[in-house]
Each structure stands twice: as structure tokens, then as C-alpha cells.
Amino acid sequence: MFNKASSSTTEQIKNQSKKLKLxxxxxxxxxxxxxxxxxxxxxxxxxxxxxxxxxKYADFVxxxxxxxxxxxxKPEENGSNMIVEKDQLSWWFNSEDGKTFKATNRNAVAYKFEESVRFVENIWMxxxxxxxxxxxxxxxxFxxxxxxxxxxxxxxxxxxxxxxxxxxxSGSLAHVNYFDEPIEIPSLHIFGESDDIVTPQMSKALAKHFEHCEILTHPGGHYFPATAVQKPIYLNFFQDRLxxxxxxxxxxxxxAEGLLKFEVSDNSDISENNFPDAEDSDES
Structure with missing residues (x-):
């Protein structure tokens, strides 16, 4: 939430925001x-x-x-990916013997999950x-x-x-409390209407735990779509995130330069509509 700020300060932020768009x-x-x-x-x-x-908007690592x-x-008979990967890897395992993983396993273990969390944390930092x-x-x-x-x-x-x-x-018992509170960051959820490995119902169940979610479906199976049909959705999403x-x-x-007279919370919406006492802009 925003505390009180002068109109000159809010106008300065608005003008800079428009400049950033250009x-x-x-x-x-x-x-x-x-x-x-x-x-x-x-x-x-x-x-x-x-x-x-x-x-133009995102770099991927x-x-x-x-x-x-x-x-x-040989490839699994799922009808969507008939290529055998080299260097087949996993973030964790949920079978009883701790050697394989399956999305539909319930009341399962999460073998080597913590190691992967630390691994990703180290790369993130x-x-x-x-x-x-x-x-x-x-x-x-994950x-x-x-x-x-x-x-x-x-x-x-x-x-x-x-x-x-x-x-x-995740169906692992170690993860049952991970979504006790709704996730508030923006999210884009993509799934295939014909996916028989991770069904649409499974993906929808995950999306329900995200407050600010956008759902993009495609008619295919278990793959990440990126055709001309999905392109406008991806462009809009990444434009907004940038x-x-x-x-x-x-x-x-x-x-840092002492130009603001109020504090902003970590997840504050800083769009123009949330600036107090600021006049509407004529620019589109």
C-alpha cells in the first residue's frame, strides 16, 4: 500500500513510467x-x-x-514425444524405490528433492x-x-x-503444505487439452493456488506450444512482466536517491491507477 505522497512526486513516477515503455x-x-x-x-x-x-522482452537461462x-x-508410448532424450535427468523421485518419478503418484516420497532446491538456490544467487x-x-x-x-x-x-x-x-507427502496460502505473483499456466500424461484437470488444480493466474490451453498433448496462435499471449505476458x-x-x-516520501510494500501494484491524487493522462 502507498502512504501519502506529493502530487509532484507521483507525476514524476508516472512520467518516468511512460518513458520506460518507450x-x-x-x-x-x-x-x-x-x-x-x-x-x-x-x-x-x-x-x-x-x-x-x-x-525483445526476455532472456532464458x-x-x-x-x-x-x-x-x-525407447520412447514412452504417450503419442506426443517419440524422441529418446540423452542425459535423462530428474529433479526428484517419488517411487517407493526412489528411482523413478510419475506425476500421478500419490502419498509418495520426495527423494532428493531438498538437494534440488539447494541446487537451484545456488544458481539463482x-x-x-x-x-x-x-x-x-x-x-x-517444481x-x-x-x-x-x-x-x-x-x-x-x-x-x-x-x-x-x-x-x-506434487503428490509427495512432504509437499502437502506448500500451497496452504495462495500464491500472489503473476502466473501463466499452459496445458494441452489432449495431454494424457498431465491431464488438464491436474494443471487446473495447480492453477487454483495462484491468485493472479492466466490460463492458456492448446488442443495438443504433452508439450510446450509456441505457434502463432500462442504468440500474442506470450508477448502480452512478457511485456507486462518487463x-x-x-x-x-x-x-x-x-x-535510494531520496526522491520518494513513502514506502512501497514488496508486492505493491505500481501501475498508474494506484497513484494517489494523480491526474489522468491524455496519452494512450
Whole structure:
């Protein structure tokens, strides 16, 4: 919430905000988490179209999970991904023997999950700053769990937004309390209407835990879509996230220089509509 501020200060912020919209020289940085039995390089290749579509607004950093999954010699019969990945990795395992992972496992273990949290934390701190997290399938489940940990102040990772493709709620007993409180950061949830690995119902259940969520569906199966149909949604989402970042950065600069006379909470909406006593602008 905003405390009282002079009209000259609020006008200064408004004018600078408009300038930022015209002079975009930065991008948000997004840390990307691949799915089960994938790796960072293969995930980067799969998201080539998305990276190209939003290259003006976002940079993507791809990392590989620290745990080796039980290797497949032939593709699973899911009808959507018939390529056998090399370097098949996992963020954690939820089978009784601690060797495999399945999205539909319930009352399960979370073997090596904490190790992966520390692994991602170290990258977040060492290679940042990052503004967002993106995940696919198991990676999307992981991103959701990280957002829950951040909400509870139980991780060093502090995403300002998340993108979750084919996401779902973890069935591991260790994760049952991660969504006790709604997640308030902006989120984009993407899933296929024909996905028989992570069903639409599973992805919708995860989205319900995010207050400011946008849902994007596609008619296909278990993959991250990036066609001309989805491009406007991605562009709008990343434009908004970049604007949020630039405005927050400008507010921080002005506070450091003593130009602001009020405090801003961590998740304050700094859009023009929330400036008190400011006149409406004639510019569109």
C-alpha cells in the first residue's frame, strides 16, 4: 500500500513510467526447469520458437537437474514425444524405490528433492539476478513448489512471476503444505487439452493456488506450444512482466536517491491507477 505522497512526486513516477515503455533496453531473465527425463540443452532446443517470439522482452537461462533418471532405451508410448532424450535427468523421485518419478503418484516420497532446491538456490544467487521461473511438466511442478516455498519465506529464491506448462500438484507427502496460502505473483499456466500424461484437470488444480493466474490451453498433448496462435499471449505476458520490472527498478532508484516520501510494500501494484491524487493522462 502507498502512504501519502506529493502530487509532484507521483507525476514524476508516472512520467518516468511512460518513458520506460518507450525506451526498453533491458529484458527480464527467466530461469528454466525442464521436465522429467529431459535436460537443459534439450529443453532449450524445444523452446526455440518461444525464445524467438519474446526475445525483445526476455532472456532464458536453462539448467539441468542434478539427478540422473532411470534411462529409457525407447520412447514412452504417450503419442506426443517419440524422441529418446540423452542425459535423462530428474529433479526428484517419488517411487517407493526412489528411482523413478510419475506425476500421478500419490502419498509418495520426495527423494532428493531438498538437494534440488539447494541446487537451484545456488544458481539463482550465483548467476542472477533472475526475475522469473519457467517450468515444464516435472519442472513446472517444481516451479510451483518453489513459489510456495518463497511465499513461506523458506527459500532464497524470490520469483516475481512464473510460467508453468503441463504443471501439476506434487503428490509427495512432504509437499502437502506448500500451497496452504495462495500464491500472489503473476502466473501463466499452459496445458494441452489432449495431454494424457498431465491431464488438464491436474494443471487446473495447480492453477487454483495462484491468485493472479492466466490460463492458456492448446488442443495438443504433452508439450510446450509456441505457434502463432500462442504468440500474442506470450508477448502480452512478457511485456507486462518487463514493465513491472522496469517500474520496480525505477522506484528503487528513486528511493535510494531520496526522491520518494513513502514506502512501497514488496508486492505493491505500481501501475498508474494506484497513484494517489494523480491526474489522468491524455496519452494512450
Amino acid at each position: 525506451e526498453i533496453s533491458e529484458r527480464v531473465r527467466v530461469l528454466c526447469l525442464h521436465g522429467y527425463r529431459q535436460n537443459g540443452d534439450s529443453f532449450k532446443s524445444k523452446l526455440g520458437s518461444l525464445r524467438k517470439q519474446v526475445s 536453462f539448467i539441468s537437474a542434478p539427478h540422473v533418471a532411470e534411462q529409457l532405451d 550465483a548467476e542472477g539476478p533472475f526475475q522469473g521461473l519457467l517450468g515444464f511438466s516435472q519442472g513446472a511442478c 516451479v510451483g513448489l518453489i513459489a510456495g516455498l518463497a511465499k513461506m519465506h523458506m527459500t532464497k529464491i524470490r520469483p516475481n512471476f512464473v510460467i508453468l506448462s503441463s504443471g501439476f500438484i 514493465q513491472d520490472y522496469l517500474e520496480e527498478k525505477e522506484l528503487s532508484r528513486m528511493k
